[in-house]
Amino acid sequence: MDGFMLQLLGLQLFTGVALGAIYVLMAVGLSLIFGMLTVVNFAHGAFFMVGAYVGYLLYQYVPNFWICLVAVPVLTGLIGIVVERYLVRPLYGRGIDYPLLLTFGLGYVMVEVIRIIFGKQGLPVSTPDALQGAVDVFVGPFPLYRLFVIGVAVVVLLILWLFIERTSFGLIIRAGARDPMIVRVLGVDISRVWLVVFAIGTGIAGLAGYLSAPMQGIAPEMGTNVLIVAFVVTVVGGMGSLTGAIVAGLLIGIVESLAAFMYPEASKVSMFIIMALVLLVRPMGLFGRAGLMS
């Protein structure tokens, strides 16, 4: 393979990683929520979209990209808290199907509410000046903003890892994912834990939406595509496993990128093929634990 093709391949790999960054953020939230609450959050894409819109709205009053960057996940997380407390929690104990279906309907409602408030047309969002332009990453020019997105994803994952591995609250989360019953027997108020986990998961989704906005603009439907990818990534990685979400997110991003290179029409279906293959060989996902939600 000559140098040109190698370069092109390298650039394609880079874009795959950038793509994976957003997927990882979404999948991490989904995985957390599933791992702790055993809730399959079908509204996750809607939270992604809401985050983008919240960022847009906030920007009108506080025109600072960086402040909004920090504020958006917090605000989205707050919305997540309300949803968990009043819509999801009443369904505890009814089996896995009900919260799934509730969040399914919730997704529709959230999209429609945004349509009513902001209109059906998308809204333009421009890249912040400091992050515009392309950077030479040895294999070719690459948009600076996408590098930034990769950076933010890494930072968020680091913070999350520290939180889960090094704090006592994180300890409860890990324990609760392994055995919720015991955690309650030990006297921990599990509902508070759920609230926080749901907020973190949806907050990260909102952040992903805010980060995506300069790349594709915002529209009420922007969450639906991302949702399905997030599911595929979460399942391939293993529901409830954060390592799995990271590995699978990168894997799928890179595969999609390479598929676009070789057989572009199939780039969208490539992730489903991967998912089918992985699940047939390892039915619980790459890093999932057998018996979890069977």
Place this chain on the structure above:
Amino acid sequence: MTTRTMTLDKTKTPALFEAIRRHRVLATILFLFVLPWLTPNYSVAAHILIFGLYALGFNLIFGYMGMLSFGHSAFLGIGAYTAGILIAQHAITWWLAIPAAIVVSAAGALVIGALAIRTRGIYFAMVTLALSQCVYFLIYQMPASGGENGLRGVNVPEVNLFGLTIDVLDPINKYYFFFCFVAISLWLISRILASPFGHAIQAIRENETRTRACGFNVENTKLITFVLSGAFCGLAGALNGINLSSVAIETLHYETSGLVVMICLLGGMGTFFGPIVGALLFLLIQDVFSLWTEHWQLYVGGIFIFFVLFFPKGVWGTILEKLHVD
């Protein structure tokens, strides 16, 4: 120690409902027979009939067997495209095209089922989703399917039966033409559920390990049920193609899979009549609301959330529960 005794308090259950329970097929068929006169227009009645059948097929897997599949649109689609391509492009008559559609979707269900049965729970849902998306992609790329433009020309303007020519462009005639297929399917499903095989299906839902311990071949049962489910959904797909004279690629989209899950849940999974109630409710609400407002998704989603929160057994399931019918 207290022992729970189940009393069949016949005085609480009206005789009418007892009769309905005993003759559920007849009751359902009667209901569907008069449906066109109850709905605001005929096309929504035909839709309820067809999607009711789709939901009934799906209910075999979801309600009775307890396995959530997110890929059943594949069978709806395979059936629709098989019948559609045969009718539109090879001038095959409907009474060959429709059975062909059933056979091909059953075959598809065999393949997908054989692969998916090895997984459980949410993973089963995801594998079926993935495989159905592969089917979507394959059919999309087939030139014969028309891709995004859809398959047009699935025209069955008249039906020649025993020397009689029935104009199927007339909405009433068309409805009762589909009705015949659905009625036969209803009867078949009822027989399947009432048989020992049907009881094995429900036993698997209740406790798979114990069913296996009792000597049932769980894998085979699951696969056969999956194939049957695929066959009925394929029939629904074929009828839908004839109803609209075209097959849209959206038939294979995961949203169509999600739709049937919603319908079953709304109506009451694991009940015989539930899927039809679900189809009736969902399609009627959607039809009526889209006429009123462009924000119908808000209301439909809201009503759906309401049902999930307060009527977990679905409308029909809750009704049955209230009447102490088990």
Place this chain on the structure above:
Amino acid sequence: MKTINKWTYVLCLASVFGMSGALAQSDPIRIGLPVPLTGPYGAEAKDQVRNAEIAVKEFNEAGGLEGRMAELLVRDDKLNPGEAATRALDLIEKDHANFIVGGLSASTQLSTNNITKQRKVIYISISQSDAINEAADMSRYTFHEALNPHMTTQALGRHLFKEGMRIAFLTADYAYGHEMARGFTTVAEEVGAKIVGEVRHPLGTSDYSVFLPRLAALKPDILVFNNFGRDNQISIQQAGQFGLKANTKFVTPVLLYTARQAAGDKVYEGVTGATSYYWELQNQYDTAKALNERYKKEYGSYPSDYGALAYGAVKSLLMAVKQAGTTDTEKVVDALASLKYDTYKGPEYYRGCDHQAVQSVLIIESKTAPADNPDDVFKIVKEVAPTEDILRSCEKLGFK
């Protein structure tokens, strides 16, 4: 007072009943309008409804058809061909629509057409499709007011492509994209330009980063975006972010007014495309001026390209009804097929074999809107006069 005797009352009552009887006979002319009010093209669909309503109002204000008023039955087809077919069935069977106008995607118009042609109801389609002209789909009752990909690409390609140019495509993997690419390829071959590569992307992609490096590597002079709506918007935006605009001209067959307004001028800067209508046509055609004025009076802005299509279709339909003097389908078909009309953009007529509206194609370029006129987003670079030259031949479409 007593002079108003009972016979006067009887006479009054009789005349009232007589009048209402006459009114009951003049039932409205029902035009069904199934458009995707929900979904990604909601804004365009809404504009189509508004414009169609203006056409109906104008007809009624002019007296209708000897007292019979026109009535618009707006339905939501949810951008789903199955739903579109259902709405068409309802409109025909339940609402007794005389005619149907509508459709904002190729798939919905084709499925609607399949229903209407079987039941011999006139259908005028108002969005792009090559397939609807072809013998397999077209029927005596099918009319196509909108441009089709072939017309658009011929007009645009002949204006832009020069011998020796390197041309690359980013094509959405569905009929619209393929048809556009095919049309552009034909022109390139005629002119002696070279198609250096095509990358196809799945419909509905939101991240094009995976496709762009390959396109950049081809070093094209012109990059044609054969996609529509949000796909078009996002892919152009991201291609710009990847730095492709520096050495390549961005071209897209349908430069949508609503998309340009939604995305802003930075994204579309320097992009050239085609359209069927832009409000600036009012400087040349009185009919455009009249439409703009009416629309401005009611809604405070200008009609969009797709909106104006709806206006044109309903207006020419009602013109044909008036000319035929009846709503009888066969007579209206004949009137419509032979109609020469100028409803909003200059002279048009329907070609005989495929009922395609032969009309002008506008080549436009996006520009930064001046502060005092935020709607001034395009510059009309060229107006390709109506000609059958840019249509595919009747033989090619499958007509003998």
